[in-house]
Amino acid sequence: MKISKSVFIFLLIIFxxxxxxxxxxxxxxxxxxxxxxxxxxxxxxxxxxxGDTVDTSDGERLRLYEINAPEYPKDCLxxxxxxxxxxxxxxxxxxxxxxxxxxxxxxITYIFxxxxxxxxxxxxxxxxxxxxxxxVTENSLLIEQSQDKAKxxxxxxWSSFCQTKKEGCIIKGNxxxxxxxxxxxTPDCYNYDRIxxxxxxxxxxxxxxxxxxxxxxxKSKDCPK
Numbered sequence: 001m002k003i004s005k006s007v008f009i010f011l012l013i014i015f016x017x018x019x020x021x022x023x024x025x026x027x028x029x030x031x032x033x034x035x036x037x038x039x040x041x042x043x044x045x046x047x048x049x050x051g052d053t054v055d056t057s058d059g060e061r062l063r064l065y066e067i068n069a070p071e072y073p074k075d076c077l078x079x080x081x082x083x084x085x086x087x088x089x090x091x092x093x094x095x096x097x098x099x100x101x102x103x104x105x106x107x108i109t110y111i112f113x114x115x116x117x118x119x120x121x122x123x124x125x126x127x128x129x130x131x132x133x134x135x136v137t138e139n140s141l142l143i144e145q146s147q148d149k150a151k152x153x154x155x156x157x158w159s160s161f162c163q164t165k166k167e168g169c170i171i172k173g174n175x176x177x178x179x180x181x182x183x184x185x186t187p188d189c190y191n192y193d194r195i196x197x198x199x200x201x202x203x204x205x206x207x208x209x210x211x212x213x214x215x216x217x218x219k220s221k222d223c224p225k
Contacts, residue, residue, distance in 0.1 A: 040095040040112070048090050051081025051127055053106065056094075063106040064119050065099050066143050067128040068194070074177075076162035076198045081127040088118055099135060110139055123147045126156020129194045162196045169207040172197055173217045184212040189223035 051069025
């Protein structure tokens with residue numbers, strides 16, 4: 001029995017359509033399996049709060065793990081950090097890994113766009129500080145090394161724009177408007193490298209601790225006694 005050319009073409013179309021559909025279904029199943037195995041959730045970012053916090057399409061607020069971006073909008077480069085985060089993730093499909101929730105109910109997480117780790121990007125571009133988390137992962141070292149690169153290149157918060165220093169004066173005096181306190185850090189303090197002195201504010205450099213205390217600043221509790 002001979003099959004007409006038109007029937008043959010029709011059968012070919014049905015055959016290849018079936019294969020295409022099967023591959024599509026297989027890909028979706030593999031993608032779901034991969035996300036499940038890596039403890040990742042796939043969502044779309046609907047709003048960027050600042051350089052380390054975003055809202056997603058599933059109604060969650062995510063706080064990026066092991067980084068701390070300058071506070072928006074008042075900290076040095078706080079606006080730049082938010083803008084960069086918007087460029088990276090806003091209205092895009094992301095995957096995130098959940099490490100729990102903080103005291104504000106936000107999910108603590110790594111965020112990925114394809115294979116790009118956003119936490120690492122922000123520190124490497126000098127738009128966030130590395131903050132070692134309670135749970136050390138294979139990405140922890142990558143993020144810490146990315147901060148070292150930013151420091152060496154004097155990028156972002158490590159640039160002279162945010163790190164203007166008085167000659168010979170290395171004590172950092174930082175004003176905290178949230179609780180109206182004035183705190184100073186000496187180089188041996190744990191968070192010394194994360195503290196920025198913002199030009200045009202009440203932040204300032206001191207040449208010795210006596211000078212800092214006289215100006216009403218108190219030594220940070222994270223400093224050795």
